[in-house]
Amino acid sequence: MIPPVARRFVAGETPAEVLEHARRLRERNVRSIVNLLGEHYRDPEPAAEDAATYRQLVADIAGADIGACISVKPSQIGLGVDARTFEGNLGGIVAAAEREGVFVWIDMEDHTTTDDTIDAFERFVTEHPEMGICVQANLKRTRDDLERLVELPGKVRLVKGAYDEPREISLKGRAAVNDAYREHLEYLFREYDGTVAVGSHDPAMIDRAIELHGEYGTDFEIQMLMGVREDAQVELAREYPVYQYVPYGTKWFSYFYRRVMERKENLVFALRAVAGV
Numbered sequence: 001m002i003p004p005v006a007r008r009f010v011a012g013e014t015p016a017e018v019l020e021h022a023r024r025l026r027e028r029n030v031r032s033i034v035n036l037l038g039e040h041y042r043d044p045e046p047a048a049e050d051a052a053t054y055r056q057l058v059a060d061i062a063g064a065d066i067g068a069c070i071s072v073k074p075s076q077i078g079l080g081v082d083a084r085t086f087e088g089n090l091g092g093i094v095a096a097a098e099r100e101g102v103f104v105w106i107d108m109e110d111h112t113t114t115d116d117t118i119d120a121f122e123r124f125v126t127e128h129p130e131m132g133i134c135v136q137a138n139l140k141r142t143r144d145d146l147e148r149l150v151e152l153p154g155k156v157r158l159v160k161g162a163y164d165e166p167r168e169i170s171l172k173g174r175a176a177v178n179d180a181y182r183e184h185l186e187y188l189f190r191e192y193d194g195t196v197a198v199g200s201h202d203p204a205m206i207d208r209a210i211e212l213h214g215e216y217g218t219d220f221e222i223q224m225l226m227g228v229r230e231d232a233q234v235e236l237a238r239e240y241p242v243y244q245y246v247p248y249g250t251k252w253f254s255y256f257y258r259r260v261m262e263r264k265e266n267l268v269f270a271l272r273a274v275a276g277v
């Protein structure tokens with residue numbers, strides 16, 4: 001059972017709870033990107049189990065008619081076993097999602113997974129264009145990856161990057177990452193025929209994306225996490241497509257812990273909730 005304090009960031013433990021959350025969001029014109037929590041499996045069995053859960057989830061999403069999509073983590077569906085296991089599980093999810101008309105996002109994990117993740121995306125998206133991939137502004141390689149991705153169909157989600165990467169391959173410091181984010185955003189709006197997803201809570205990046213949309217006309221959407229700037233999500237959804245990334249599942253603790261520790265306001269919120277003040 002998820003304690004009330006964690007419910008700000010995690011929709012529940014069951015598909016019924018996450019679908020109910022998505023239905024309520026949809027009433028406010030915000031769509032959901034549903035993520036089953038779980039990552040870093042080294043054995044094929046749990047990876048296959050989570051892949052099966054995703055196949056069922058896309059059927060449930062389609063049945064609920066709430067315009068939601070899913071986002072999967074490569075290490076959750078077998079990349080920690082080997083690239084073949086990952087692609088086999090991803091293929092099953094993508095085929096089920098295509099049958100049900102549900103869009104599939106692939107999250108990006110730490111740098112050791114980037115090549116395999118982009119390779120798999122490239123292989124699948126040419127036949128199943130209802131797919132998107134995430135790229136991280138804090139990695140030095142990202143411009144090269146974008147040059148490859150703009151040639152493909154689908155959607156690209158640009159984020160600042162959640163992993164603490166080695167200095168040689170990554171940008172350090174908020175200003176450097178923000179500059180790279182702006183640069184990549186402009187490149188995508190200028191060069192990409194697909195949809196640019198702005199995966200950020202940062203008002204400066206969202207404003208810049210709106211300006212770039214005015215300049216280049218490229219399709220875009222705004223994506224934020226459940227529990228973060230939710231009023232802004234609803235406000236922006238009056239004018240632009242907005243998606244909320246909604247995690248659910250029994251493995252909620254480490255995700256909740258990361259959210260609480262990444263920002264002082266979130267920690268204060270959690271401590272207050274626990275103390276009942």
Ligand code: FAD
Pocket residue numbers: 106107108109134136159160161162163199200201202203223224225228229244245263265266
């Ligand atoms: P930050 O640099 O953290 O903050 C900039 C500004 O945003 C702040 O100054 C403030 O004005 C505002 N802000 C940020 N947080 C809050 C808050 N809690 N309350 C109020 N204002 C706030 N990372 C990956 O590495 N791989 C992924 O696949 C991935 N997928 C993601 C999907 C989505 C939909 C989102 C939103 C993020 C994803 N991330 C992913 C995480 C991302 O890389 C960042 O770590 C995270 O979004 C924080 O960066 P930021 O751009 O939101 O802004």
